Amino acid sequence: MKTTENKNTTGKVKAKSSAAEGLKELFIDELKDIVYAERALVKALPKMAKNASEPKLIAAIEEHVAVTEGQVQRLEKIFEILGESNRGKKCDAMEGLIKEGESIMEETEAGPVRDAGIISASQKIEHYEIASYGTLAAFAKTLGEDEIASLLEETLAEEKEADTLLTESAYNSINFEAAQEG
Numbered sequence: 001m002k003t004t005e006n007k008n009t010t011g012k013v014k015a016k017s018s019a020a021e022g023l024k025e026l027f028i029d030e031l032k033d034i035v036y037a038e039r040a041l042v043k044a045l046p047k048m049a050k051n052a053s054e055p056k057l058i059a060a061i062e063e064h065v066a067v068t069e070g071q072v073q074r075l076e077k078i079f080e081i082l083g084e085s086n087r088g089k090k091c092d093a094m095e096g097l098i099k100e101g102e103s104i105m106e107e108t109e110a111g112p113v114r115d116a117g118i119i120s121a122s123q124k125i126e127h128y129e130i131a132s133y134g135t136l137a138a139f140a141k142t143l144g145e146d147e148i149a150s151l152l153e154e155t156l157a158e159e160k161e162a163d164t165l166l167t168e169s170a171y172n173s174i175n176f177e178a179a180q181e182g
């Protein structure tokens, strides 16, 4: 994104006269960021599932891979509605979160502790997505793109559900005592 700094003497950035157009540009830019992130997750999540031990956690991650593939398609539909290319733009945040997930796996023994690490990493990912889609849906509404807003809200609901599944169902079923006895 190009930024032209327009500062007055107080150091405050003056709003451009093209502010509404700017929001659309920012919106498209952030859509490119999240489509990159989702495509990266389609590749990264199966590795997390392979390294998990608790069946409920494996199932939750595997289900979310399928959901994530659907989310990529939903984003591609949004780009189509906007008449924009669906090429992603490198998302540094997601790259970092995925890398962090990989190092958590390296730093934990397979079993309950690694499972807890995988949950921790994937929740950070889910929360990044929840923040992104919440913002994107709000941007879409502001821009009067109601059809796109409801598509983004569908994904937002899925991310929240994944977050709940990971905390409530998967985390509660991890047996730490058994690991300590063993």
Ligand SMILES: [Fe+2]
Binding pocket: 038, 068, 071, 129, 159
């Ligand atoms: Fe997602």
Ligand SMILES: [Fe+2]
Binding pocket: 064, 068, 125, 126, 129, 159, 162
């Ligand atoms: Fe997600």
